Amino acid sequence: MPRPLASFAVVVLVAACSSSPAPPPAPGPGAGAPPAPPRPAAPASSVASASEAGPPVARVLEVRDRYFGAEIVDPYRWMETDSPDYAAWMKGQADHTRRTLDARPGRAELLARVQQLDNAAPRVTNVQRWGGKIFSLEAEPGKDNYKLYVRSGLGAAKRLLVDPEALTRDGKHFSIDYYVPSEDGRLVAVGISPSGSEMSVIHVIETATGKELPDVIDRARYAGVSWLDGRSFLYKRDRALPPDAPATERFTKARVHLHVLGADPEKDEPVFGYGVAPDIAVPEEGFPTVQAPPGSPYVFAMIEHGVQPEISLYVAPRRALSGAKTPWRKLVEPKDGVVGYEVRGDDLFLLGHHGAPRRKIVRTSLTRPDLGGAAAIVPEGEAVITWFGAAKDALYVRKLDGGVGRLFRVPFAGGAAVPVEPLVEGSVRGFFVEPRTPGALFRLDSWTASTRLFTFDPAKKKAELTDVIPPSPVVFEGIVSTEVKAKSADGTMVPLSIVHRRDVPRDGSSPAYLNGYGAYGSSYEPSFEPMLLAWLERGGIAAYCHPRGGGEYGEDWHRAGKLGTKTNTIDDFLACARYLVDEKLTSPPRLAGQGTSAGGIMVGGAIVRRPDLFGAAVIRVGMVNALRFEQIPIGPFNTGEFGAVATREGFEMLLAIDAYHKVKEGGAYPAVLLTTGITDPRVSPWQMAKMAARLQAATASDRPVLLRVDYGSGHGQGSTKTQREEELADIFTFLLWQAGAR
Structure with missing residues (x-):
């Protein structure tokens, strides 16, 4: 999701x-x-x-x-106010x-x-799997920053893809803020910023060679990049403001643009966001994003309203994506209490807390949505549903139960939530799924034992330990x-x-x-x-x-x-x-x-x-x-x-x-x-x-x-x-x- x-x-x-x-x-x-x-x-x-x-x-x-x-x-x-005295x-x-x-x-x-202690073992975070490739951010012992690595698969040797330290100049270090691979893993968009400023600039890297393409896009803080195909992606971009603009305006009135590789980013067409569609009121403080789920005929525009978790959600046919003329149709607004979504075919799965403070997951139709009559796929229980995602085979749902994170597999049609049992005790801190691959990758943590990464294969019906995150000595x-x-x-x-x-x-x-x-x-x-x-x-x-x-x-x-x-x-x-x-x-x-x-x-x-x-x-x-x-x-x-x-x-x-x-x-x-x-x-x-x-x-x-x-x-x-x-x-x-x- x-x-x-x-x-x-x-x-x-x-x-x-x-x-x-x-x-x-x-x-x-x-x-x-x-x-x-x-x-x-x-x-x-x-x-x-x-x-x-x-x-x-x-x-x-x-x-x-x-x-x-x-x-x-x-x-x-x-x-x-900045001054020499200050x-x-x-x-x-x-x-x-x-x-x-x-x-x-x-x-x-x-x-x-x-x-x-910090350099006893590599630090590994943000592990993703796209096109059969495994991507990860890793900080090796003795190295000062996280670098982006790629593996041809679980168990394969890693290869350095992006080293932000290579950009260091004038005493300023650069760091990777985020990365988003294309669906086939052939390309990856990487957001990089200097000195912890989070003022990301998007760079596009060819996975096979490590070559950087000429496409460079600034003002891309938390850009929500979503690849539309192998040659274009959607991204949120902040406005260009003069240096003396008030700090409170820095992240307002954002828009989502479509970038085609090789094109001039300054000419990228906005498709959603503040002032783009005359009939959709995106607030100045809204965080707009547009996602194109892999394999789906739809694109989804989402508005986050400040820091409140409840979202607004719109849908349009992927083939109809056409700048300000895109025919967006509203699905959800904040009063509906929805905090996240997933899609599979014409089924829309919604995670929300309307009438369920510890959250539930419901299913409705994209062609004829009916939130009031939506079927409960995962009803509210004692544990809090924190997040969910759609893999090829099923929904994977994370619940927080007494401070401990657990992962469950739930059939798309609903039914029993089957726990994904790791080999050792711990708390599932995060997980990754994508709609073209069955199963899940998940991270297991605890206060006192080393973090490890597991893979769950639904065909084997068991979780197996990987070597992507090595045990700490x-x-x-x-x-x-x-x-x-x-x-x-x-x-x-x-x-x-x-x-x-x-x-x-x-x-x-x-x-x-x-x-x-x-x-x-x-x-x-x-x-x-x-x-x-x-x-x-x-x-x-x-x-x-x-x-x-x-x-x-x-x-x-x-x-x-x-x-x-x-x-x-x-x-x-x-x-x-x-x-x-x-x-x-x-x-x-x-x-x-x-x-x-x-x-x-x-x-x-x-x-x-x-x-x-x-x-x-x-x-x-x-x-x-x-x-x-x-x-x-x-x-x-x-x-x-x-x-x-x-x-x-x-x-x-x-x-x-x-x-x-x-x-x-x-x-x-x-x-x-x-x-x-x-x-x-x-x-x-x-x-x-x-x-x-x-x-x-x-x-x-x-x-x-x-x-x-x-x-x-x-x-x-x-x-x-x-x-x-x-x-x-x-x-x-x-x-x-x-x-x-x-």
Whole structure:
């Protein structure tokens, strides 16, 4: 099933340790008057005589906004606009953090250990099978980036196809953002971008020779490439904007184009998207894509509405694809609760949550669609249906059951869902099917055992291990994982995963970090990370909270942690923190909270609400200044998840989860490490910068507040192995230091 682009963008944000200026302030919605003029309250330079022992001090330049009668004071709004002062302050913060962490005893040894573990075996991801060929992204030991490889089949030797390191110049590294082979595997479209910017440029490679064709297409971020035949493909392209365009316009008004190999991309005809078809209203913040399923006489146009999972879906005959004149026919709209689809002949299979919070799969006819009378092929059950795909022989359905992913085979006509049983215990993290090949490839993961890739052959009725992902020599000897539940403030029981050495004492003396996310309906699932052993073998505990806002228990669990219920996510995280302390696995001075991206709402909210419960916190590329979310590049797409300041209700929702505005003068805050990448295309670096400045100015504790800035990375996607290793060594060093470990 074509995976929605925005959903993919969300999922990749969850990785814990693997991943332009805003316009001037606008009048406060509902206030009827612009903010008061900025009022200087510090020396003119933003770097105000910082002592050698401390970070540079940020100047205060207050902006006062009025929202529905409430006055909000923002002392660091000036950071939202690039300026020499801001650049100098950021560089001073980065240098101070680098000096501080490099000076910590044991940091060099930790980095060496992390690098050793990371390079113990190849890292393999995104395995696909097209035209009998096996494609994969792999990072070899000692190499710094993922490269695209191809095999003539399972068990065959791999051959290098695309090496993004060959593009490295002027200190900028390049990374593969995505790749899409043609149906016969003869060609592959590869999206490549510099410095983790995710600003992909499409290159087309001939598989047999590795030769690059002259077709190069920029502005192809998450392009949703779909090959129409062996000589043309469909792709989403962002608008060409001037350099000074507002960041919030960067990804709006996108269109899907048809490219014929050898043609000038600037003349590619749009076939769907914003303003293309006069009778189809694609919103400015819509993510349009067009897919041509292999062997199908139809093409499907899909609109994702911001980050909400529910889609709009249209269909047209493949032969009638003709630019703006394509006769699109609507099949589904967001109110139908559909989140994905598959097609086989004239049968349309829909995955959705309408009347089924844990999702169901139904079948209807493409020629005479009837959603109300659609037959249930996979009814709702206790387990959550996360995804499905159509192979040649059957549907393959992934379910999440108590935090464990399982794969099932379901006949196209319906019937019993037969489990695909792997040879070993684990959780099915991802799978791949395509409509011209029977069976499936699937990845098996766990907290404590090496990731492996299996193939399921329906003729043999069994799953077999492949050598595409070799076993890691890193063994978590003596490491155990447990699944428990913590009681939240309203009595809700929240799942909590805990990984630690079997011999950790139950006296509160162990350092622990509690990770979580809790947004967009995304789930935190078991994943084997060899580098984690550097923390565990030092007596550290790794815990993973599964708060509301995630998808562990379906759409109801998601909706219980979004918009007006988003504070439940923070409540649940605090409940998991209390569990670790109450069970004497750790104690507040040794407990750290950690969150990435939207997880910054959760961790930021936790430390400003209960600073006494944590000795430290790590917020990675985080969202913390909720009232200004709409000014970051992905902000306009997120209003359905968090709210918008244009209404009183939306303002109150955002203020309730705005950690930046809840920092109190004289609060005894824990130590905080905030990280950002200067090319981050999703969460602007000023979100972390403003939070760092506010905490440094307000805290009454002697705990450090450090801002780590990576000038060669973005949101984490596209970072090199070295960048990930350095960041993880810094995080572990910081946490062990604050926990008093040696």
